Amino acid sequence: MPTRHIVSAFDEQLDILHDLVRQMGVLAERQITDAVAAMTDRDTDLASQVMAKDADLDELERKVEAQTVRLLALRHPKANDLRDVIGALRVANNLERIGDFAANVAKRSFVLQSQPEVSLARSMLPIGRAVADMLAAVMKAYDEDDAETALAVRRRDEEVDRAYTSLFRELLTYMMESPARITACTHLLFAAKNLERIGDHATNIAETLCFRVQGQPLDQDRPKGDGTAEMTVMPD
Amino acid sequence: MPTRHIVSAFDEQLDILHDLVRQMGVLAERQITDAVAAMTDRDTDLASQVMAKDADLDELERKVEAQTVRLLALRHPKANDLRDVIGALRVANNLERIGDFAANVAKRSFVLQSQPEVSLARSMLPIGRAVADMLAAVMKAYDEDDAETALAVRRRDEEVDRAYTSLFRELLTYMMESPARITACTHLLFAAKNLERIGDHATNIAETLCFRVQGQPLDQDRPKGDGTAEMTVMPD
Numbered sequence: 158m159p160t161r162h163i164v165s166a167f168d169e170q171l172d173i174l175h176d177l178v179r180q181m182g183v184l185a186e187r188q189i190t191d192a193v194a195a196m197t198d199r200d201t202d203l204a205s206q207v208m209a210k211d212a213d214l215d216e217l218e219r220k221v222e223a224q225t226v227r228l229l230a231l232r233h234p235k236a237n238d239l240r241d242v243i244g245a246l247r248v249a250n251n252l253e254r255i256g257d258f259a260a261n262v263a264k265r266s267f268v269l270q271s272q273p274e275v276s277l278a279r280s281m282l283p284i285g286r287a288v289a290d291m292l293a294a295v296m297k298a299y300d301e302d303d304a305e306t307a308l309a310v311r312r313r314d315e316e317v318d319r320a321y322t323s324l325f326r327e328l329l330t331y332m333m334e335s336p337a338r339i340t341a342c343t344h345l346l347f348a349a350k351n352l353e354r355i356g357d358h359a360t361n362i363a364e365t366l367c368f369r370v371q372g373q374p375l376d377q378d379r380p381k382g383d384g385t386a387e388m389t390v391m392p393d
Numbered sequence: 394m395p396t397r398h399i400v401s402a403f404d405e406q407l408d409i410l411h412d413l414v415r416q417m418g419v420l421a422e423r424q425i426t427d428a429v430a431a432m433t434d435r436d437t438d439l440a441s442q443v444m445a446k447d448a449d450l451d452e453l454e455r456k457v458e459a460q461t462v463r464l465l466a467l468r469h470p471k472a473n474d475l476r477d478v479i480g481a482l483r484v485a486n487n488l489e490r491i492g493d494f495a496a497n498v499a500k501r502s503f504v505l506q507s508q509p510e511v512s513l514a515r516s517m518l519p520i521g522r523a524v525a526d527m528l529a530a531v532m533k534a535y536d537e538d539d540a541e542t543a544l545a546v547r548r549r550d551e552e553v554d555r556a557y558t559s560l561f562r563e564l565l566t567y568m569m570e571s572p573a574r575i576t577a578c579t580h581l582l583f584a585a586k587n588l589e590r591i592g593d594h595a596t597n598i599a600e601t602l603c604f605r606v607q608g609q610p611l612d613q614d615r616p617k618g619d620g621t622a623e624m625t626v627m628p629d
Contacts, residue, residue, distance in 0.1 A: 225479075226475060226476070226479065229465060229470075229475055229479075230471050230472070230475055233469040235466050236466070239462060239465055239466055240462070243461075243462065243465075243482075246479075250486070261622055264622040264623065265622050267623060268622070268623055268624065268625055271625060272625065329575060329576060329579060332568070332572070332575050332579075333572045333575050336568070336569045336572055339565060339568050339569050339575075339626075340565060340624075340625045340626050343565060343568075343579075343582065344622075346579065346582075347586070347622075350583070386497055386500040386501050386504070386580075386583075387500065387503060387504055388504065388576075389504055389507060389508065389576045
């Protein structure tokens with residue numbers, strides 16, 4: 158956050174807001190890692206924990222909203238400060254969505270455990286690691302008001318989209334070869350899509366941060382690498 | 394919106410904000426209907442139109458954000474007015490996401506057109522109609538500050554989730570029987586999921602409206618009917 162030399166009542170309230178957002182970031186990152194571990198290790202205890210912890214993220218988001226409303230009503234922030242407050246609300250909203258996607262990945266572990274094992278499930282690990290890293294980097298950038306790093310995170314999303322697109326193709330091919338694996342593969346397809354969406358939300362956070370630092374929205378279109386909506390795979 | 398007897402500069406600015414949100418609602422509803430028609434009629438011209446029009450929704454959302462920031466910076470709204478302004482931002486955000494999901498449904502028409510026809514694609518129509526109706530009802534409630542109708546919309550989401558769950562099961566079964574249809578069915582699965590997500594966003598709008606009218610978040614958990622994350626289908 159920008160350094161301030163005179164600590165005002167406004168700054169104190171803003172620190173509370175930033176701290177809540179920071180807590181959400183740490184928790185969301187752990188939720189992603191645990192959800193993917195639960196899925197690949199077929200660990201339903203861990204999956205249950207991730208699903209239960211999602212309520213903590215929801216609760217933190219409600220606290221961010223309440224603190225935002227308090228700040229706006231009592232302190233009438235302007236210009237940079239106003240962008241900062243609105244930005245925190247937006248970041249919190251994205252983190253809450255990330256939590257939902259992680260919980261949904263965890264939930265699918267139960268089905269996967271009941272189904273024949275699909276070795277492609279392990280391909281979820283590098284994608285999960287990539288989006289967890291993106292989130293950690295963008296939250297660090299948020300803490301340090303670092304628009305450069307935020308832009309670098311935005312570029313990494315393209316890699317994630319490419320990894321997702323490639324896994325999507327492999328899963329479709331595998332389903333055609335092994336109809337008995339269709340249920341498991343469908344859940345893996347949705348889990349992979351959830352991870353790809355987490356990457357999008359990390360990218361949204363990066364864009365919100367650039368807006369806060371630079372005072373205007375990014376004009377270039379976001380790089381796009383997810384080509385699955387157009388994908389066809391032919392049976393042999 | 395709440396009736397005001399003395400028209401102030403604040404009210405005028407608020408009317409501009411509400412009008413932008415209203416325009417987004419009308420456009421988002423049409424995008425849903427056209428996207429589903431494009432998919433079921435295999436009409437790629439209509440699909441292209443839907444994809445192009447998504448930029449209009451994005452542009453309207455940017456206008457809502459700019460107007461929100463202007464109102465907060467210049468007018469310092471409090472209590473109900475502040476909730477109204479923050480609510481408009483949230484509703485616009487949900488409408489923009491609805492637009493993204495509709496565009497994604499439209500985009501999948503191109504793959505479906507290149508694939509053997511799947512008669513189950515027509516099951517998308519009632520789900521599309523249901524979520525478009527939910528959105529129309531909640532936007533009317535938004536216009537009339539009608540929390541009762543908003544709550545009724547929230548309850549309809551359960552129906553949508555059930556219809557989606559049932560289609561999900563049928564599509565999985567069909568894929569097992571006809572591996573040559575796996576590509577088409579996978580795109581239908583994702584399109585159906587997009588429609589289900591649109592229902593969730595209409596529900597978010599209903600909850601935002603209840604918060605605006607009643608001044609506190611709804612405490613009951615949202616009714617949940619989407620059981621697909623736990624679903625297994627066995628091959629014969």
